[in-house]
Amino acid sequence: MSTQPTASAAELADRTLQLVAAAMFALALVFCLSVAEFFASESLAAVIDVAVKILAVAILGLMALLYFWKFRSMTPGQRRRELAEDGFLQIAFRKAMATSWMLSFLVLALLQALDNLVLERLPAMPLEIVIQGVLALMLLLFSVAFVSFTRSDSHDE
Amino acid sequence: MSDNLGNRIRVFRAEHRLSQAELADAIGVSRKTISTIEVGRFVPSTIIALKIARYFDVPFEEIFFLNDAS
Numbered sequence: 001m002s003t004q005p006t007a008s009a010a011e012l013a014d015r016t017l018q019l020v021a022a023a024m025f026a027l028a029l030v031f032c033l034s035v036a037e038f039f040a041s042e043s044l045a046a047v048i049d050v051a052v053k054i055l056a057v058a059i060l061g062l063m064a065l066l067y068f069w070k071f072r073s074m075t076p077g078q079r080r081r082e083l084a085e086d087g088f089l090q091i092a093f094r095k096a097m098a099t100s101w102m103l104s105f106l107v108l109a110l111l112q113a114l115d116n117l118v119l120e121r122l123p124a125m126p127l128e129i130v131i132q133g134v135l136a137l138m139l140l141l142f143s144v145a146f147v148s149f150t151r152s153d154s155h156d157e
Numbered sequence: 158m159s160d161n162l163g164n165r166i167r168v169f170r171a172e173h174r175l176s177q178a179e180l181a182d183a184i185g186v187s188r189k190t191i192s193t194i195e196v197g198r199f200v201p202s203t204i205i206a207l208k209i210a211r212y213f214d215v216p217f218e219e220i221f222f223l224n225d226a227s
């Protein structure tokens with residue numbers, strides 16, 4: 001049986017952030033599918049509905065499993081301290097949050113300004129779908145920004 | 158993130174025969190943080206920079222320097 005070296009608190013904090021970012025991307029997919037369900041035909045919408053539910057349960061299950069498997073060794077105080085440190089991933093996470101907020105704001109402001117070109121041509125949507133669309137936009141932009149800020153250049157040893 | 162801040166972490170690591178992971182463990186950051194600082198992709202916080210200098214027991218400016226002399 002091989003013995004794995006114990007990961008430091010900082011490494012665990014990095015993995016936590018990567019896990020949170022992955023969960024946010026998965027959640028973005030769930031919201032995208034929910035919005036797609038509104039526009040799809042009845043038969044397709046039923047399939048998407050089932051897919052959304054399965055995906056949501058799978059995401060929650062996987063995240064809970066990984067969380068308890070990977071991070072139970074960290075005390076709550078350790079977790080709080082390490083996540084607040086100014087490491088590379090922590091800064092990238094905060095930058096991705098700021099970038100996604102800024103880009104979402106720009107997209108929404110642009111849509112508002114061009115309402116007669118875009119919004120008026122869309123079918124009337126319930127508020128729930130609009131909110132899901134905005135959430136999907138923000139989460140997708142966050143995921144893209146986070147991946148772009150943290151992509152590996154393989155300078156690791 | 159910045160081309161202006163240079164560093165000699167790789168040199169000091171080599172002198173002390175340390176891997177990135179060992180240095181990261183010693184100062185309480187992740188290996189990714191050390192590797193991105195080394196290649197100049199990430200500008201460390203003052204605290205992390207001072208921890209690195211203190212670990213090698215040298216003044217801060219022996220490890221970090223500005224590339225742009227102006």
